[in-house]
Amino acid sequence: MKQRVPGKLYLIPTTLGETNPLEVLPLSVKKIVEQIHYFIVENEKSARGFIKSICPHKSQPRLHLFLLNKFTEAEELPSFLEPCFEGNDIGILSEAGCPGIADPGADVVRIAHDKNIQVIPLVGPSSILLAMMASGMNGQSFTFNGYLPIDKDARKKEIKRLEKLSYENKQSQLFIETPYRNDAFLEDLITTLSPETRVCVACDITLKSEFISTKTAKEWKKNKVSLHKRPTLFIFHKD
Amino acid sequence: MKQRVPGKLYLIPTTLGETNPLEVLPLSVKKIVEQIHYFIVENEKSARGFIKSICPHKSQPRLHLFLLNKFTEAEELPSFLEPCFEGNDIGILSEAGCPGIADPGADVVRIAHDKNIQVIPLVGPSSILLAMMASGMNGQSFTFNGYLPIDKDARKKEIKRLEKLSYENKQSQLFIETPYRNDAFLEDLITTLSPETRVCVACDITLKSEFISTKTAKEWKKNKVSLHKRPTLFIFHKD
Known part of the structure; x- marks a missing residue:
C-alpha cells in the first residue's frame, strides 16, 4: 500500500480591514488559497468573503470550514487536523492579520507540531509588527503585552511597572485595547507615564485612514486625537 | 509661492534570503519602489540588487542612496531626510526583513516623527513574526529579546530568568543568535531549561530549506538538528 504524503498546515494572513488583498498580501498567498479546500476559520462569513476576494473563481460549496473561536472546545481541535492525514493541506484564517498573533490559531499549531504536521507561516500584515516598525522605538527588544487590566488602579499600576521595565531593559512595550x-x-497612558516617555499611536494600519505618530506623553496632552472605534496599537518607551 | 507637499518615509521590507521577491512581498511594495528615487540602505550592493530584482527597468544611476549601518554617525541621520522637504518620498531598506525590527531604521523613523514626516510601514516578511506564528506558543503575549549574553554563565542565568518570566507571565520568549x-x-537552551519547557526552532524561514519545529527541551535532546550558519529564531515557553 502506498504511504500517503501528509498535508501541511498553512497559516494564512488576511487584510486588516477594507483593503484590496493584493495590496498587502504576496501572490504566494493567493496561490496557496487557490489549492486548499480545508480551512480552520474564526468566522465563516468573513472567511468566505476573503477567499472570494482573493480567488473569485474558487468553488465555495467545495470548501470545508472548521470554526475556531472562543466557543470552540479544546477537545475538538485535533479533529480539525485529520484531513492532513488524508493528504490534504489545511489553512488557518483569522478575522484580520496573522493567525496565532493576538488571534486564534496557536493551539492548533501546537497540536500540529505534536503530530509532526509541517507548519508553514505565510507573509502578510500584522498590526503589531507594522506599528513596531513605524514607531521609531527599539525594535531590538520589545514586548507585546496584549490587553492591560480594565480596573483603573490596576491598569495604572501596570503601566508604571512596564514603564520601569522599558527603562531598565531598553524595551519597547506594546498594547492593544478594545x-x-x-x-x-x-x-x-499620557497621564500615568513620565512626561518625556515616548508614546506611539498606530491606528487604522494599512487603511486609507492610517495614522501613526510618536510623541512624548507631554506632547500628546497638547495634541489630542480621536481613536474611537479605530483599531489601534499603542507602544511606549522610556529612554 | 506654492507650499511643497513633503515627501513620506516608506519602510520597505525585503526578502529573508534567496527568494523571488513577489513570493513574499505584496505588489504594493513593487509600486512604491518604482516611484521612489531616494533610499536609506544598510548595504549598497544588496539594496541595488533588491531594487533591480523587483523593478528591473528602474534606472540605477538615478538612485540616491544613503548608507545606514554601524559606521553611520548619529549626526548624519537628519540630513538623510532632507529630500522629504523638497517633496521626495524616501524608502528605508535593510539587508533582510523589516527595517526597524532587529535591523537598522528606528533612529531615522524617530527623527521623521520629530519632523512631522509621515511614516508608512509596508507589509513584508519578518522572521520574528513568522516564527512566532508558526511556533504554536502564546502570541497574545511575547517578548523579542534579541541576543543573549555571550558569556556562558551570564547566558545560562539569563535563560533561567526568562524561563521564570515566561511561566509567571504566560509569555513566549524569542531570541536570535549569530x-x-x-x-x-x-x-x-535545552540543557538549561526545564525538561518540559517547549522550544521552537525556526530556521531558514521563507526559504526552500525552511525548518520549523516545536518540541520540549527533553525531546530536543533526542532529536538533534544542524543549524550551523542558518538564520534561526529560537522561542521558548514554560507552561
Missing part, C-alpha cells in the same frame, strides 16, 4: 476604549486608554 | 553559534545556543 476599540471603544481607545481614547480613555490613551488618556490613562 | 548563525555560527546556533548549535551551541540550542544546546545551552
Whole structure:
C-alpha cells in the first residue's frame, strides 16, 4: 500500500480591514488559497468573503470550514487536523492579520507540531509588527503585552511597572485595547507615564485612514486625537 | 509661492534570503519602489540588487542612496531626510526583513516623527513574526529579546530568568543568535531549561530549506538538528 504524503498546515494572513488583498498580501498567498479546500476559520462569513476576494473563481460549496473561536472546545481541535492525514493541506484564517498573533490559531499549531504536521507561516500584515516598525522605538527588544487590566488602579499600576521595565531593559512595550476604549486608554497612558516617555499611536494600519505618530506623553496632552472605534496599537518607551 | 507637499518615509521590507521577491512581498511594495528615487540602505550592493530584482527597468544611476549601518554617525541621520522637504518620498531598506525590527531604521523613523514626516510601514516578511506564528506558543503575549549574553554563565542565568518570566507571565520568549553559534545556543537552551519547557526552532524561514519545529527541551535532546550558519529564531515557553 502506498504511504500517503501528509498535508501541511498553512497559516494564512488576511487584510486588516477594507483593503484590496493584493495590496498587502504576496501572490504566494493567493496561490496557496487557490489549492486548499480545508480551512480552520474564526468566522465563516468573513472567511468566505476573503477567499472570494482573493480567488473569485474558487468553488465555495467545495470548501470545508472548521470554526475556531472562543466557543470552540479544546477537545475538538485535533479533529480539525485529520484531513492532513488524508493528504490534504489545511489553512488557518483569522478575522484580520496573522493567525496565532493576538488571534486564534496557536493551539492548533501546537497540536500540529505534536503530530509532526509541517507548519508553514505565510507573509502578510500584522498590526503589531507594522506599528513596531513605524514607531521609531527599539525594535531590538520589545514586548507585546496584549490587553492591560480594565480596573483603573490596576491598569495604572501596570503601566508604571512596564514603564520601569522599558527603562531598565531598553524595551519597547506594546498594547492593544478594545476599540471603544481607545481614547480613555490613551488618556490613562499620557497621564500615568513620565512626561518625556515616548508614546506611539498606530491606528487604522494599512487603511486609507492610517495614522501613526510618536510623541512624548507631554506632547500628546497638547495634541489630542480621536481613536474611537479605530483599531489601534499603542507602544511606549522610556529612554 | 506654492507650499511643497513633503515627501513620506516608506519602510520597505525585503526578502529573508534567496527568494523571488513577489513570493513574499505584496505588489504594493513593487509600486512604491518604482516611484521612489531616494533610499536609506544598510548595504549598497544588496539594496541595488533588491531594487533591480523587483523593478528591473528602474534606472540605477538615478538612485540616491544613503548608507545606514554601524559606521553611520548619529549626526548624519537628519540630513538623510532632507529630500522629504523638497517633496521626495524616501524608502528605508535593510539587508533582510523589516527595517526597524532587529535591523537598522528606528533612529531615522524617530527623527521623521520629530519632523512631522509621515511614516508608512509596508507589509513584508519578518522572521520574528513568522516564527512566532508558526511556533504554536502564546502570541497574545511575547517578548523579542534579541541576543543573549555571550558569556556562558551570564547566558545560562539569563535563560533561567526568562524561563521564570515566561511561566509567571504566560509569555513566549524569542531570541536570535549569530548563525555560527546556533548549535551551541540550542544546546545551552535545552540543557538549561526545564525538561518540559517547549522550544521552537525556526530556521531558514521563507526559504526552500525552511525548518520549523516545536518540541520540549527533553525531546530536543533526542532529536538533534544542524543549524550551523542558518538564520534561526529560537522561542521558548514554560507552561
